[in-house]
Amino acid sequence: MTQTVSPPVDDVLAAVPRGLFIDGAWVESGDGAVIDVVDPATEQVVASVASATVEDGLAAVEAAQRALPAWAKMPPRERGEILRRAFELMTARAEELALLDVVENGKTLVDARGEVAYAAEFFRWYAEEAVRLHGTVQTAPNGGNRILTLRQPIGVAVLVTPWNFPLAMATRKIGPALAAGCTVVLKPASETPLSALAIARILEEAGVPAGVVNVVSSKRSGAVVGAMVDDPRVRKLSFTGSTEVGRVLLERAARTVVSCAMELGGNAPFLVFDDADLDAAVDGAMIAKMRNGGEACTAANRFYVQAGIARDFTEAFAARMSALSIGPGHHDGVDLGPLVNAESRDKVAALVADAQQTGARTVTGGQAPQRTGFFYEPTVLGEVPGNAALLREEIFGPVAPVVTFTEEAEAVAAANDTEFGLVSYVYTGDLARGLRVSEALDSGMVGLNRGVVSDPAAPFGGTKQSGLGREGGHEGMLEFTEEKYVATDW
Ligand code: NAP
């Protein structure tokens, strides 16, 4: 027996604006085009929102440029207080935002509530950081000159976000940009524009002046984002999404030498040593793999387990995975919602089929259930051969391949054998080993006896082809500034 929580989903959907948000006004697309938003649990269209044209995108850039001088000059304390009000409004509307997230993304209500809290925290954190943009004073080595540095807003920023955390990826960019004194144009993912529109409405209510935040949802992503990046008034591109699209945008940004922050794909290894606490490692594996149904850039993609603990770990992990119940994310007792769309589900199914053909053993799951919605069973694969495609590619679904190792060095080498470097996880009872392995892993973040690393106060980002720059923490605000050096002699 399942039961839908209040408030009713229809009321929540009805309250979300459907237009583009440009220069403080809600407007239709220049050519009337729309994006149909699909609930991945029902495969039904739940809303249609405006799909921006190139001209709409450029109008948003124009508005952001006009709003920039006054916003950059506004006292940081006032900018911070607007962000603080946005945090409070998000918190007050947490349940509505969570339901919206469930309906357009497919995640469970538990995950969605977690995302709302995480997303709102970026507004609170950057409300506090807005007043902490420091400069430096230094005596030059020759003893005469003084070296002064100051941080100024970089200018108009284009923000491009993915569908997997539609609220948090937006606030993780808007928060620091606004705190630093920049104005923005946000292009959310076409799968999940409603969350971004709901955030724009909240920022409007919080007192963000017209033109400071603009939202241009669009199915014509390449054309609209490309034209905005080509516009010399745009000085920052902050992108979160696939490495494939990130490469295209880095090339595009070269034309106008736009500063880029790139949060791209991952292929996180999860290492479990013989000396690990088994229960803690399984708990960590569940969250690292199954947060957001596996649709996270930080999702554990490959499990390397030492021979002495491999059987116990795999059995306990598979038991937990097979106990998860599948269904629409806002129904009570559901642990795993659908994937975002049919292509994602089919990609996961193809990766599992490939692994099975190369000789992997299916411990649990391994199929898409016969039902409406883009569901896939929680799956654990054992004895996965090194040539299986899912060890190299981002799975982005509820599938856990397990590989056994004997030596620490072998595990580290396998973990680092990827073009990605977002996050790695290590479970061990030996602190020295934990720190040694953390240093040796080539990734921007390490979860040491932790299955989740995301924290608005910490610098989030990757090495290698997982990206450039950091989001969150103080560093996240510096991404939206330019450092100016003033040479003087007093
Ligand atoms: P995606 O296909 O790269 O799309 C990301 C965003 O880029 C969407 O808004 C998309 O718009 C837009 N886009 C697509 N093609 C474009 C183009 N040619 N020019 C400009 N913009 C374009 O990624 P996704 O499938 O939404 O998200 C999953 C990926 O995001 C995964 O690889 C995941 O690892 C990564 N991710 C990384 C992080 C991180 O912090 N490192 C966090 C979350 C997700 P449309 O929706 O209209 O196509």
Ligand code: MG
């Ligand atoms: Mg959808």
